[in-house]
Amino acid sequence: MSLAVARPEPGSRARRANRPNRALGRSGFRGGAQSGHSRRRTPYILIAPAAALMSVFLVYPIASVLYYSLQRYNVTQPWDDGFVGLDNFRQLLFHDPLFWSSLGFTAKWVGVEVGLQLVFGLGLALLVNETFIARGFARALVFSPWAVSGVLTTGIWVLLYNPTTGIFRYLADAGIGHQGTAVLAEPGMVFPAVVITELWRGVPFFAILLLADLQSISGELYDAASVDGAGRFQRFRYITLPHLRDVIVLATLLRAVWEFNNVDLLYTLTGGGPAQQTMTLPLYVAQKAVDAHDFGYGSALTVIAFVILLFFSILYLRVSKFGKEAE
Amino acid sequence: MISTVRRRPRRWRFEARNRPEVLFPLALYLLFTLIPFYWMLVFAFRPTGSNAILPTDLTLDHFRTVWTGLGFGIFFRNSLLVGVATLLVVSVFALSGGYALARYNFGGRKVFLLALLCTQFIPGAMMLIPLFEIFRQLHLVNNLWALVIAETTFQLPLSLILMSGFIRNIPIDLEEAAWVDGCSRFRGFLAIVLPLLRPALVAVGSFAFIGSWNNFLFALMFMSNQSKFTIPVGLSYTLGEFDVDFGALAAGGVVAAVPVVLVFAVVQRYLVTGLSAGAVKG
Numbered sequence: 001m002s003l004a005v006a007r008p009e010p011g012s013r014a015r016r017a018n019r020p021n022r023a024l025g026r027s028g029f030r031g032g033a034q035s036g037h038s039r040r041r042t043p044y045i046l047i048a049p050a051a052a053l054m055s056v057f058l059v060y061p062i063a064s065v066l067y068y069s070l071q072r073y074n075v076t077q078p079w080d081d082g083f084v085g086l087d088n089f090r091q092l093l094f095h096d097p098l099f100w101s102s103l104g105f106t107a108k109w110v111g112v113e114v115g116l117q118l119v120f121g122l123g124l125a126l127l128v129n130e131t132f133i134a135r136g137f138a139r140a141l142v143f144s145p146w147a148v149s150g151v152l153t154t155g156i157w158v159l160l161y162n163p164t165t166g167i168f169r170y171l172a173d174a175g176i177g178h179q180g181t182a183v184l185a186e187p188g189m190v191f192p193a194v195v196i197t198e199l200w201r202g203v204p205f206f207a208i209l210l211l212a213d214l215q216s217i218s219g220e221l222y223d224a225a226s227v228d229g230a231g232r233f234q235r236f237r238y239i240t241l242p243h244l245r246d247v248i249v250l251a252t253l254l255r256a257v258w259e260f261n262n263v264d265l266l267y268t269l270t271g272g273g274p275a276q277q278t279m280t281l282p283l284y285v286a287q288k289a290v291d292a293h294d295f296g297y298g299s300a301l302t303v304i305a306f307v308i309l310l311f312f313s314i315l316y317l318r319v320s321k322f323g324k325e326a327e
Numbered sequence: 328m329i330s331t332v333r334r335r336p337r338r339w340r341f342e343a344r345n346r347p348e349v350l351f352p353l354a355l356y357l358l359f360t361l362i363p364f365y366w367m368l369v370f371a372f373r374p375t376g377s378n379a380i381l382p383t384d385l386t387l388d389h390f391r392t393v394w395t396g397l398g399f400g401i402f403f404r405n406s407l408l409v410g411v412a413t414l415l416v417v418s419v420f421a422l423s424g425g426y427a428l429a430r431y432n433f434g435g436r437k438v439f440l441l442a443l444l445c446t447q448f449i450p451g452a453m454m455l456i457p458l459f460e461i462f463r464q465l466h467l468v469n470n471l472w473a474l475v476i477a478e479t480t481f482q483l484p485l486s487l488i489l490m491s492g493f494i495r496n497i498p499i500d501l502e503e504a505a506w507v508d509g510c511s512r513f514r515g516f517l518a519i520v521l522p523l524l525r526p527a528l529v530a531v532g533s534f535a536f537i538g539s540w541n542n543f544l545f546a547l548m549f550m551s552n553q554s555k556f557t558i559p560v561g562l563s564y565t566l567g568e569f570d571v572d573f574g575a576l577a578a579g580g581v582v583a584a585v586p587v588v589l590v591f592a593v594v595q596r597y598l599v600t601g602l603s604a605g606a607v608k609g
Contacts, residue, residue: 149541
């Protein structure tokens with residue numbers, strides 16, 4: 001049992017990518033019962049189900065989004081359907097202020113969420129990596145919001161935020177803040193409120209990923225550094241942080257993409273409101289698709305969102321020189 | 328090489344018991360994590376009209392309302408069916424595909440791996456429209472299989488990456504010994520590899536189940552008939568009422584939370600080790 005969950009040897013992550021795969025390298029000796037012909041076919045048969053599913057339900061849909069984006073296509077107005085060229089794009093770029101404001105909010109949302117999640121996630125990972133009483137139990141508790149869905153998160157925080165029986169009422173009773181504060185309806189308070197809600201669910205993800213990597217740092221490194229007189233902060237700065245670099249880059253990127261695409265929470269918590277203040281681009285797409293059934297315009301928005309995601313992902317990987325030090 | 332638990336240097340263990348500089352911030356963070364959960368439990372179990380924050384007068388009325396009145400019994404069954412089906416399909420496909428990726432060097436392997444990574448950038452919300460079109464043509468709208476298919480497709484890439492990482496960590500010598508003894512590749516896999524993969528299967532299967540249990544947008548888009556709603560959709564309708572019944576919302580939340588919390592309790596031991604074994608390293 002321990003074999004399967006075994007960690008690679010400490011500090012091997014950078015080298016791991018370039019290390020020839022031992023299992024693959026020994027291709028000369030494979031299961032003896034197979035003929036050469038079927039041996040070559042086996043891996044393709046094994047990946048076929050996954051590949052087929054992904055081509056039909058991922059690759060084909062992406063292609064079809066491009067096609068729909070050039071159509072006027074609204075399920076509720078079928079008489080208007082037809083090819084319109086770039087009209088949808090012209091409309092959204094030049095005549096749709098909501099597109100631009102949603103784009104602006106998306107940037108703010110992703111930046112603030114990912115930044116704060118990284119900071120708190122790193123702090124939390126460092127904390128639960130220490131040795132203390134009931135560590136396993138504490139880890140299970142602090143990681144648990146990770147498993148909670150966006151809609152359930154909304155449900156829980158609506159209970160917490162509601163003005164009549166929420167936590168602010170009790171705080172107000174105790175003399176902190178005002179009675180009847182509806183944080184989700186007040187333009188000045190809605191942003192911090194949704195940010196905190198998503199932090200509750202998002203920080204554990206970072207903490208889990210970073211903790212996984214923290215555990216692969218050899219204790220001997222810290223011992224050696226201590227012997228050389230390095231303090232706690234120096235050990236963190238010169239051992240922990242460089243070791244975590246790749247995971248931080250990868251986790252930040254993944255999380256940025258996920259927060260960009262985060263629809264469940266905002267759709268149910270604010271619905272983009274108040275006054276479209278918390279409308280992200282994917283939320284706009286989802287509303288066009290689910291509520292308005294405007295598939296043509298929604299597809300055009302989707303294409304734009306794809307391009308933005310792709311551009312920033314490539315840019316981010318370039319700037320952070322991900323994995324470069326391994327070469 | 329196969330170190331299960333790294334032993335800390337002994338002198339750290341002595342100073343380890345009561346450390347205020349660790350325990351104090353951790354306790355603060357625990358409050359932030361647990362107060363929302365506690366709030367939900369209080370609302371779910373206290374009678375309507377009560378304002379007690381401490382559990383004094385408990386009732387199951389809200390659960391009765393939610394389970395039979397609002398249809399959460401049916402939603403629960405739907406979510407469970409979709410979750411278990413997704414778990415099974417993802418596990419089988421991830422095992423076969425993961426084995427191929429870990430143990431064979433075939434043309435197109437690199438491209439396939441790259442494609443798997445790229446899928447992580449594909450937003451579910453963006454696929455709503457084209458997937459809806461596909462399912463409409465397949466006559467799968469308002470059919471739970473649409474959810475199983477969509478879920479499986481989105482869960483599979485990460486599961487494949489994870490599983491191939493797990494399989495790669497099992498020394499191939501073990502399998503080779505079985506082949507020398509006359510086992511076929513498949514029998515060797517069943518007899519040697521599969522038993523060692525139990526923790527991997529637990530991890531991958533639980534991810535698939537939790538992901539499927541939690542998914543909201545697919546069910547919202549592809550299921551319009553109330554008898555096919557899943558738990559998150561049901562919960563969102565409870566939320567969407569003009570005058571939200573907080574007791575019912577909280578009880579629905581508890582119903583939604585219990586299965587994932589149970590699964591999480593089982594899987595969280597493997598979460599950290601599982602990720603360090605494969606996923607993060609790509």
